[in-house]
Every structure is written in structure tokens, then in C-alpha cells.
């Protein structure tokens with residue numbers, strides 16, 4: 655199994671189906687444009703046996719978070735609006751769901767963001783859940799919902815680093 659940057663010449667995006675039309679269409683129609691315009695980066699999980707077949711993917715972009723959106727005890731630690739990393743989309747092919755691949759993708763995304771944060775400071779990771787199932791998936795890892803937007807969740811980078819350290823032990 656490997657996770658690499660999406661390449662439309664190498665990866666078969668047409669056969670990807672996670673059961674959510676919007677997430678399927680993002681991979682098929684939008685991710686390439688976003689890549690070209692430096693709006694987001696998409697990473698795909700494939701198997702060694704069939705490297706063109708996409709088992710799952712995620713995309714990372716940036717997002718502005720205003721302090722009034724955050725819980726007061728977190729907001730008071732920051733001087734003004736903050737720029738965060740956004741895991742905007744994540745999906746696993748419907749034939750492979752509930753086999754741990756979503757967890758592998760999420761950990762990989764967090765590791766990638768932590769690595770990038772040594773060059774560009776990133777105070778927080780934001781995820782946008784599409785539904786209650788996805789919210790539960792993210793909250794299992796310690797992501798916490800925004801007070802006024804249950805499906806938008808956050809994790810400080812310090813928390814993400816601690817979570818990974820704990821997972822590795």
C-alpha cells in the first residue's frame with residue numbers, strides 16, 4: 655500500500671466510488687484544476703498490486719479561521735485571525751470502507767501537515783465532515799467540533815503531534 659500525490663495520468667479516477675457524489679466528483683473533475691492553481695493538493699492510496707486503482711484519497715488546502723468561531727479558551731491564545739491547514743476532503747472506495755484505510759489516510763495527512771509546519775507555521779488542522787458518520791470518524795482521533803458548526807472540527811498542531819506520538823507507542 656502507498657500514498658502518493660494524485661496524478662491523473664497514472665491513477666484511474668473514473669472508477670472511484672465512495673458513495674458520495676460530491677466527493678467522487680471532486681476527484682474526477684476538480685482536483686486536477688485545484689492542483690494546477692495551487693489551491694489544494696490531493697493524495698491517493700493505492701495498492702502495490704494495482705497501482706492505478708484508487709482505494710482512497712484526501713485533499714489538503716488552507717483555510718482562514720476567525721477567532722470568534724473558536725471556543726473562547728482556545729481563541730484567547732491567538733492574536734487575530736489564523737491560517738490553518740484544511741483536510742477538505744477524504745474518502746475511501748465503498749468496497750474498502752471500515753477496513754482501517756480512512757485512519758491510514760488521516761494519519762498520513764496529519765503527518766504531512768506536521769512536516770510542512772516546520773517551514774510554514776500552521777497553528778491548527780481543520781476538517782470538514784460531510785455527515786454525522788464522518789464527524790464520528792474524525793472525533794475518534796481527537797478532533798473537536800466548532801461551537802456553532804458541529805460538522806467542522808479542529809485540532810491544534812500541538813495536539814496532533816502529541817496524538818501521533820501516543821499512537822506510535
Ligand SMILES: CC(C)(COP(=O)(O)OP(=O)(O)OC[C@H]1O[C@@H](n2cnc3c(N)ncnc32)[C@H](O)[C@@H]1OP(=O)(O)O)[C@@H](O)C(=O)NCCC(=O)NCCS
Nearest residue numbers: 745746751752753754755756757782783784787788790791
Ligand atoms: C468516512 C470514511 C473516510 C472513513 O474511512 P474508513 O476507511 O471507512 O474508516 P476506518 O475503517 O479507518 O474507521 C476508523 C474508525 O472511524 C469510525 N468510523 C468510520 N466510519 C464510520 C461510520 N460510517 N460511522 C461511524 N463511525 C465510523 C469508527 O470508529 C472506525 O473504527 P471501527 O471500524 O473499528 O469501529 C469513509 O467511510 C468514507 O469515505 N465515507 C464516505 C465518504 C465520506 O463521508 N467521507 C467523509 C468526508 S468528510
